[in-house]
Amino acid sequence: MKQYQIAVLEGDGIGPEIIREGVKVLRAAAEIGGISLGLNYYPYGAEHYLKTGEILPDAAIREFRDSNAIYFGAAGDPQVAPGILEVGLILKIRFDLDQYINLRPIKLYPNVWTPLKTEAPIDFYVIRENAEDFYNGMGAIFRSNGQRDQTHHCEMSMKRVPYQINMTLDSRMDASDDYAVAMGVITRQGAERAMRYSFELARAKGKKKVTAVDKVNVLPHVYGLWREVFAEVARDYPEIETENSFADATAMWFVKNPENYGVVVMPNLFGDVITDLGAEITGGLGFAAGGNINPKGVSMFEPIHGSAPKYKGLNVINPVATILSGGMLLENIGEQALGELVERAVTEVLREGRVRTKDMGGTSTTSDMGDAIAAKVRELGRS
Amino acid sequence: MKQYQIAVLEGDGIGPEIIREGVKVLRAAAEIGGISLGLNYYPYGAEHYLKTGEILPDAAIREFRDSNAIYFGAAGDPQVAPGILEVGLILKIRFDLDQYINLRPIKLYPNVWTPLKTEAPIDFYVIRENAEDFYNGMGAIFRSNGQRDQTHHCEMSMKRVPYQINMTLDSRMDASDDYAVAMGVITRQGAERAMRYSFELARAKGKKKVTAVDKVNVLPHVYGLWREVFAEVARDYPEIETENSFADATAMWFVKNPENYGVVVMPNLFGDVITDLGAEITGGLGFAAGGNINPKGVSMFEPIHGSAPKYKGLNVINPVATILSGGMLLENIGEQALGELVERAVTEVLREGRVRTKDMGGTSTTSDMGDAIAAKVRELGRS
């Protein structure tokens, strides 16, 4: 019997209840597939932080490295200032484990209400580069203290798995004002692996086109390199059509003609904003799954949504995003068929339309949805 | 008779034909209001650049300073590399004239098709900070030339009307790779004037809430200062509700509940992306007007859309965005009543629904729409 070790982080708010349903479905799939899943729960998140002051110890990262994958619920609580858990927990895992691909399928499932009038099928992939761009935390606030023309000095560094970048910045404003700076970085290697993954995904999934998003007309250095690398990598995939699109136009096209996309590769920050939009046009965050992937390492799967503290414990939140993320997890650890089984079960339950959570205009609970999908996994898996 | 001097830049592609209709309506309004508009045409844009190598001479900027406003069509052509006209023409005007407010009304007019199912009224304002953030062009590409651990040095500067910032950056990557950096800046003064304008606009337009957008959880320095200033300025407007929203969530809410917004203030780059989305939900770029405003200086009014070269000369493009921008121009030069008249005329013509351009599912031409709105301005203005 194949054995897998999964690190599970339920996190905060609705985290535990959606992960509970996700685990239910994973167990059903494991049973069908005759595999064993060892689930190792970790307590990290807002509650743990408020109690202990600890966000995520390096020892945990070491244990994650020995896992086959990480299953993550959601983190965050109004009592914790913005940034602390995002940087110390979520981004730390993404960066330390070099999960440089954020794979976010944008797919409209049957019977799911979309705010868009279009009835065209929506089914494409966003690859959000997940390790660079404006996500490295480099920056500083310079206080003028009322003095003109002060020189400010700051040291910044960005550590990624294959390298570290160290910078020193000296800055002088010829006036007296407080100001703050932020630094973004794109590396050739970082862009190249994201591009290559995108073209390979297009091939694997039979998508005809890869669209690279940027704003090179305003940020010529970072996105100039981004475009250069895109064009180079594209040469290795002559059968796949390519397209460059500005981020602003992309936001428009996501609403106007989402059926036109195949694979869309985006820098980290635009990817963050535009994939939330992608989630919204396909029924909202209740349906938006994601994977933070290191193709040669340990990956983390999580719904795109947050911890929604005000719904905590109410058993009303739609667990489909988490369940689909679990399906992606199975695919990622090598259980392709089981991953597909989970997705088929979700599709079937949604198509039947008997179980509908609140966001779907129904009254079914979080557990009802998990139960129905787990049952469907067994049903489809046995037949 | 009051006299105004307006600098007119038609630009490229469909620029001339939409400006022609915009001018038609401006003239009708001027006639009604008994004012004189001196229109001074400038040839800048792709064609002029390709012919002469000149983008925008400083002499033109000096003449703009002596104008009451600038009326801009659209610039850009596939023969010119991305960035050249954006930076050398559009951003140069915005920055040199310190047009630090980009005012973009998000309004759904009667009979305008929206891709959203919602029938709630959409009518709010985005203030996009227009002089800072990631729009200053500061950055560099560092080539490794195959050598490890090279130190790269670059000097960057950002010149804005009240000050200049000079920076030197030394950077070292402990590996060999090409990489590129980009630097964003938020100043207290820059944020404060955008915030203050937003609250004043909320007051003037009777909006109950100002929402400030950022991504402070990932970019704590620049958006930390941004939030700090927002909270400070808010204290002067106790009757106005305030809200902080992450950029990713904002993109979602624009589609989910656009009726919930009053005034939304955004940093430059998020504002760029999310206002295109705002345009799309209110019928597309054919309806999206904008003003680049310096409240104490010379402002520029332009539709949000680009030059759409493939429609050039076909007389099919919807000129409403340009006409509404003209209405904003009138309001800005002090002719409030005439500005409102133009907006009422647009609303009335759209409500009647007899003239519908191609994007509205009709067959009316660009000129038909301009004619109808100009006639309506005269009709309403006389009654």
Ligand SMILES: CC(C)[C@H](C(=O)O)[C@@H](O)C(=O)O
């Ligand atoms: C929580 C936050 C750091 C994160 C991000 O910005 O990447 C989230 O918005 C997401 O999209 O996964």
Ligand SMILES: CC(C)[C@H](C(=O)O)[C@@H](O)C(=O)O
């Ligand atoms: C042309 C470009 C520089 C510009 C911008 O990014 O601001 C445009 O997209 C806009 O929104 O007005």
